[in-house]
Amino acid sequence: MPAIEKYIIDATLDLFATMVFLDISPQEPLVGRDDTIDSSLTSMIGLAGDLKGVLAVHCPGPAALGIAGAMLGMECSEIDDDVKDAIGEIANMVAGGLKSALAADSIKTDLAIPTTVLGKQVRTSGQAGVQRFIIPFVTPAGEFGIELQYVLG
């Protein structure tokens, strides 16, 4: 059984160390069906193939601004197209990191495209019978979460 939680954590840490320049610290995975992370901006990307899944990056407002700002090298004061694109790119790249890690296990997946949702108290859910976890990350700009729902094989 591949260490999928670890792949997500590693892909996220790698990404932030090389492209976002923000200190982040992973927390214990949340695994209850009702567990959620507060989000104002969520970017989701589907995975298809040997592993079918959906990866979501959930950001409360301040975290979205902080992450986008660190990535773009500028102060972001409102959630605009730049911020939205930045979080979409995070989803794309973490999913890409997962794809590479799974490929090394001979588990082949392809990525769909990121879709970003802006809202007040946006809730996401998966379907019954799928594996699901959320990894919260603590940053100086607040907490964000990476959620993966998946079915293997």
Add this chain to the structure above:
Amino acid sequence: MPGGDVTWQIALGGSGVGDFSELIPRVVEATVEIFTGMVMMEIEQDGEPFQELGTLENGITGMVGLAGTHKGMLAVHFPNELAMAITTSFLGMEVEGINEDVQDAVGEIANMLGGNVKTILTDRGYDIQLSLPSTISGEEYTFLPDNELDQVIIPFRAPSGTFFVELELEQ
């Protein structure tokens, strides 16, 4: 507008919608088939397809990703009342509120329609796989799709509300 406020703009013509002109009737047909056959609900297309949905209020969206030779996304956006009516029809019992059953039903509709769209695209020579379906819901949310892809939104009327099928696709 029944079922909650949706603000949208109609885009007339434009290359985005035009590129979908062959696909749209088949997607409409597939949607009607699923509702007639699986949900037991009469629906019909409700106006011209357009390109920008705007903000949804008190709604729930089922979505599935498309991967393979062409990347994309399919979403079905429902006002809460209609989503509950659909779930009631599926389960044969009353549903109150957007609960797990509603989330599963909406995700399943996205999944079934995704399967039909996959078949339509396979006929075109595309090799597409579907991701897992998921849902998004909330008091107020706005979908901000990838700007680089063509997208089209098709409105439908059901007995208890209007809903939208949204397709984004690399072509």
